[in-house]
Amino acid sequence: xxxxxxxxxxxxxxxxxxxxxxxxxxxxxxxxxxxxxxxxxxxxxxxxxxxxxxxxxxxxxxxxxxxxxxxxxxxxxxxxxxxxxxxxxxxxxxxxxxxxxxxxxxxxxxxxxxxxxxxxxxxxxxxxxxxxxxxxxxxxxxxxxxxxxxxxxxxxxxxxxxxxxxxxxxxxxxxxxxxxxxxxxxxxxxxxxxxxxxxxxxxxxxxxxxxxxxxxxxxxxxxxxxxxxxxxxxxxxxxxxxxxxxxxxxxxxxxxxxxxxxxxxxxxxxxxxxxxxx
Amino acid sequence: xxxxxxxxxxxxxxxxxxxxxxxxxxxxxxxxxxxxxxxxxxxxxxxxxxxxxxxxxxxxxxxxxxxxxxxxxxxxxxxxxxxxxxxxxxxxxxxxxxxxxxxxxxxxxx
Numbered sequence: 001x002x003x004x005x006x007x008x009x010x011x012x013x014x015x016x017x018x019x020x021x022x023x024x025x026x027x028x029x030x031x032x033x034x035x036x037x038x039x040x041x042x043x044x045x046x047x048x049x050x051x052x053x054x055x056x057x058x059x060x061x062x063x064x065x066x067x068x069x070x071x072x073x074x075x076x077x078x079x080x081x082x083x084x085x086x087x088x089x090x091x092x093x094x095x096x097x098x099x100x101x102x103x104x105x106x107x108x109x110x111x112x113x114x115x116x117x118x119x120x121x122x123x124x125x126x127x128x129x130x131x132x133x134x135x136x137x138x139x140x141x142x143x144x145x146x147x148x149x150x151x152x153x154x155x156x157x158x159x160x161x162x163x164x165x166x167x168x169x170x171x172x173x174x175x176x177x178x179x180x181x182x183x184x185x186x187x188x189x190x191x192x193x194x195x196x197x198x199x200x201x202x203x204x205x206x207x208x209x210x211x212x213x214x215x216x217x218x219x220x221x222x223x224x225x226x227x228x229x230x231x232x233x234x235x236x237x238x239x240x241x242x243x244x245x246x247x248x249x250x251x252x253x254x255x256x257x258x259x260x261x262x263x264x265x266x267x268x269x270x271x272x273x274x275x276x277x278x
Numbered sequence: 279x280x281x282x283x284x285x286x287x288x289x290x291x292x293x294x295x296x297x298x299x300x301x302x303x304x305x306x307x308x309x310x311x312x313x314x315x316x317x318x319x320x321x322x323x324x325x326x327x328x329x330x331x332x333x334x335x336x337x338x339x340x341x342x343x344x345x346x347x348x349x350x351x352x353x354x355x356x357x358x359x360x361x362x363x364x365x366x367x368x369x370x371x372x373x374x375x376x377x378x379x380x381x382x383x384x385x386x387x388x
Contacts, residue, residue, distance in 0.1 A: 007372060012380070013317075015334035016324040041321075041332040042284045044339050048314040049288015050297070051343075055307040056289075057296045 127192035131183045132259040133220040140164045141214035141249030166199035175235025179226045181219035187211050190263040223254040306347040313342040316370045319377040326384040
């Protein structure tokens with residue numbers, strides 16, 4: 001404790017008192033040039049100022065550098081995302097070409113035509129085939145900026161409660177499937193039985209692609225049944241509760257005709273040699 | 279008046295010239311600033327008490343900065359640089375505050 005007390009009480013450099021005492025008792029020290037001690041003290045003060053100013057400018061520089069780096073990284077992310085999208089478009093086109101070539105090759109005889117039909121059925125079930133038809137469009141959105149919950153706490157903006165999370169999307173997709181959806185896409189990404197809806201940090205990933213809200217989920221099926229069963233089912237009730245509690249946006253609209261893209265083709269997982277099939 | 283002017287001139291010089299500090303010395307700059315501030319407040323208080331001595335001031339300034347830098351440097355070598363610089367800032371901060379309080383008592387008699 002004495003160390004702390006000492007630190008609190010004797011804050012003035014003891015050198016001052018010592019020098020004063022020595023000056024008082026001993027003979028006056030040899031007189032120095034009158035201007036000199038002013039100069040040394042002045043120089044020391046300038047030095048202190050330079051050190052302070054340098055430290056300030058240093059911190060500022062470092063801040064600028066870090067914000068610069070962040071904008072660079074953000075630009076890089078945007079560039080790569082655009083690249084991914086254009087590659088996905090390209091893959092889509094190539095898939096269409098493959099499908100056309102397949103149809104041309106198989107359309108020649110009866111066996112080929114039956115194979116085409118079977119391929120179509122399988123493509124429909126697996127989600128690799130682009131489809132068109134009536135259905136519903138469900139929009140899930142984050143709580144708007146500054147939205148306020150019934151208890152008065154802020155829900156929008158940075159609050160995690162006001163954000164659509166991966167399990168909400170999973171819930172919605174499962175609800176749509178349970179209501180009889182034949183094909184589902186999220187923000188233009190077609191879902192298959194193997195598509196993952198996950199989150200990384202605060203972002204939602206569908207098929208390992210980064211999505212940003214609002215999330216537009218399109219489901220093809222009987223629109224009446226889809227809407228009714230979704231809204232009446234547990235999923236719809238849950239989402240409606242979230243709308244009230246957290247201010248999430250949840251909207252269901254019918255669409256008489258929409259088209260969903262095919263899912264990206266998966267790796268071949270199993271194959272049978274031709275002679276085993278017969 | 280002149281000391282205050284010298285301080286301002288120094289700050290402006292540091293801000294305008296933006297001298298490049300060697301990377302190894304950069305972590306010690308803020309500590310040096312706090313140590314120097316401590317010396318300045320001590321000097322002002324000594325001046326008010328009539329026992330100011332330029333030699334003590336210059337020596338205390340230089341040794342303050344060096345010792346604070348050395349302590350933090352040692353801390354860095356031992357892996358506790360952050361904690362030690364916090365310690366240095368706390369101790370010097372306390373000194374600055376009590377010196378400022380003493381100055382305030384002298385100037386305003388309150």
